[in-house]
Amino acid sequence: xxxILTSKVIAKRIQGKGILIKLLEQGVRFLxxxxxxxxxxxKIDIISNYTQxxxxxxxxxxxxxxxxxxxxxLFDKIELGSNQLKxxxxxxxxxxxxxxxxxxxxxxxxxxxxxxxxxxxNKWNYIRHIISKRILNQSKLEDIKIKNNQFFIKSSQEKNxxxxxxxxxxxxxxxxxxxxxRANKEIIQIPVEEKIYFEHxxxxxxxxxxxxxxxxxx
Numbered sequence: 001x002x003x004i005l006t007s008k009v010i011a012k013r014i015q016g017k018g019i020l021i022k023l024l025e026q027g028v029r030f031l032x033x034x035x036x037x038x039x040x041x042x043k044i045d046i047i048s049n050y051t052q053x054x055x056x057x058x059x060x061x062x063x064x065x066x067x068x069x070x071x072x073x074l075f076d077k078i079e080l081g082s083n084q085l086k087x088x089x090x091x092x093x094x095x096x097x098x099x100x101x102x103x104x105x106x107x108x109x110x111x112x113x114x115x116x117x118x119x120x121x122n123k124w125n126y127i128r129h130i131i132s133k134r135i136l137n138q139s140k141l142e143d144i145k146i147k148n149n150q151f152f153i154k155s156s157q158e159k160n161x162x163x164x165x166x167x168x169x170x171x172x173x174x175x176x177x178x179x180x181x182r183a184n185k186e187i188i189q190i191p192v193e194e195k196i197y198f199e200h201x202x203x204x205x206x207x208x209x210x211x212x213x214x215x216x217x218x
Contacts, residue, residue, distance in 0.1 A: 020053055021046050027089055027096035028061065038069040056099065058085040072123045076207060077109040101215040109207040112146040119144065127191065135179060135186045136166065149203045170208060172198035177210070 025044045032039060047060040063080040086099035110118075119128040119141070131153065132141040138155035145152040151168045169180040175197040180187040196214040203209070 018050070020050060021048065023091060024048070024053060024058070024089060024096070028063075031096050032063075032065070036068055036070045037072075038067060039065050040067040041065060053089070056087050056089070058087055059083060061085065072118070072121055074110070074114040074117050075108045076111045076114055078106060080104050080106045098216075103213060103215050105213045106211075108210050108212075110210070111207055112144060115146075115208065116144050130188065130191070131179065134188050135181050137184075137186075146203065146206045146208065149206060151203060151208070170201045170203070172201045172210075172212075175199075177201060 025046050028044050028046070029042060032042065042065045043063065045062045046058060048058045052059055060083040061081070064078070066077050068075040068078055082102045082104040085102045088097045088099060089095070118124050119131075128141050132138050132155065136153065136155045141153060141155060143154040145154070151170060153166050153168055155166075167182045169182060171178050171180065177190045177192065177198045178187055179190055193214070196212050198210065198212045200211040201208065
């Protein structure tokens with residue numbers, strides 16, 4: 001896979017493209033809008049030639065978007081890259097389907113508010129309960145904070161000050177993602193789909209940035 005591109009690089013590369021590439025990019029746009037409950041500032045860059053497209057092939061695709069809601073997972077930003085895709089594309093309706101399940105490299109960024117909304121939702125609250133029971137040894141997780149590029153979790157039995165909130169680390173190891181309580185050294189694997197391989201995690205500008213790759217089905 002190539003390097004994941006930023007929104008500025010994608011916007012610059014989009015200029016001056018042929019009509020067939022632009023139609024194909026519209027097809028990808030319509031597909032993503034259909035799959036996501038919400039997606040903003042979407043930029044798509046496709047690299048391919050006329051012969052490849054006619055044969056149903058895309059050499060490379062890069063994507064950037066912000067403020068995404070995908071199956072009730074909220075992401076502040078996502079950068080995505082993939083290559084060697086097989087497609088069916090209807091020029092008339094602009095409908096696009098992938099023949100294969102493409103492998104993508106991606107970077108997702110989550111803010112404190114996005115992560116809290118996910119964990120406190122009905123669909124994903126089982127992960128919150130796992131964290132409460134197995135790493136906090138408490139019945140309830142009450143709050144999450146990201147401050148000065150550090151990640152804190154507060155249980156229901158702790159005081160309402162930042163100093164009393166437990167400091168946690170998020171890390172990727174051998175394709176899995178883990179949460180570690182610095183105080184008691186307890187560590188748990190966050191349950192996610194097996195097909196996702198986590199490469200690296202960091203916190204920068206108070207955003208949790210997750211680098212991974214996965215096959216994707218549409």
